[in-house]
Amino acid sequence: MSPVIAVGVDGTPESLAAARWAAAEAVRRGRGLRLVHAWLWQAVPLPMARDRDEEARRADALLHAAADEVAAHHPGLGIVTEVVQDAPVPALLREAQRAELLAVGTRGRGPLLGFLLGSYGQQVVGEAACPVVSVRAADGDRPEGGEERPDGGAGEVVVGQYGYPEDSHDVLGFAFEAAAVRGAAVRAVRAWDLPSIYAYSPGTMWISEQDGGLVQYEQAALRRALEPWRAKYPEVPVVEHVELGSAGQVLLSAAEGSASLLVVGRRTRKGPLGSRIGSAAHAVLHHARCPVAVVPES
Template structure:
């Protein structure tokens, strides 16, 4: 089954930027685009208060207008529109499950249709089983300045970042872009050393060569699958969030993986993804790791 790219809209500048980004990406990948607008009925006191049908009509008109703007910009693009009433996290998470990827604005507004607020967006990212892309308003008019790269974070063993790397290479192939694969490392505490780890470090020639070897091994299957995608291997000492943000100016898209952490107050997306989402000016794709069997 071919999945569409899905964009959540709410009329804000951020969500319209997200819709424009989603439209361009759908054209590149040859996919359909689904526009989803989620709303909740807000009952107001007063003679001029709109009833449920009237409010729903406003929302449908706004969604249809957003879709019309996109089809005028991309005449061959297959665009459908869905207006959903209910809990925004549940609706958007369900929409993401049926999509190749879900695209959202980084902020929202408004008492009737403002669902793309920070806490809701973060919960959707934490719960989604599919990649979620967050787009800010403003910046480069096309959102993809010539020469900028697809920057992706890699950590651990090859399987730990396989989903994020796969998404980055697929996106770069569709855009004719370069992948900059970033692996950050820090000096381990003395007690973390063991005879086995010391032997591996010695064989690799030291800590930095060991990290470079780890990155090369993770990239190998993707370079074989996408031989035409140029790759820059970037290994740097520092925290992962700081190193990724230090190269964000090179990026037309930043890709990070995530394993959602469940707590008593809900799911958390991890410090690296959280930091990049809040501070990177470029669009950010958060790619979930496959569920453990």
């Protein structure tokens, strides 16, 4: 099966924005586009009874309307549509197993809504086998999915780097590839915080400052993580960004303005209320102005 960019469509402005973004991304990557609408028939008692055939026709119509819209802007793009007889979450998780990338719609600067409601959005982001990109309605309304700066260039791809090089291998690889197909720069962000020892021993801070401070160690860690990707993508400009603060806030600040894409890694934890994707991913999904890609660790 050829690689595809998949997107969930339900007829809302948010899902149509995701479809427009996904179409532009498919063109950039030379991939096909797969539009999916999840529809599960459930009989209801009178007087709310619905006609099954009519509901099926509506599902098919909204899916093809989305396909027609993106085809008008990308006439050479290969588009496949399918109405899937299932609930949205399991349908999208199955799509993620065979797609290179999955796009979903986000409403405004709040929780994931639109095609997926409430905790469903987090469940898909937290369990999908492939990277998931959350797209706001405003992003899809701009040309090419909201990727350009006012001067016509491509906005930076901002990516969060953390831990050792192997910890952020997948997220950096995704960010560099995204930047390469856009002709954009990568802004690699490493947020750091003071070890707890400094809270109890102010004198230790003075000693470390005499040796150049802690920032140099964070900068060196970021450079080591970037080395293989700089070698693989020599044409991609790289900006190194090391800042003291919480990862979520530092990433949001770095992406504010002209970023075309914000990329974060996913270290999923299971909890009593479902999958937890981590505080940094949670923060940027809720508050970033640009599309956000959440990349699972391999």
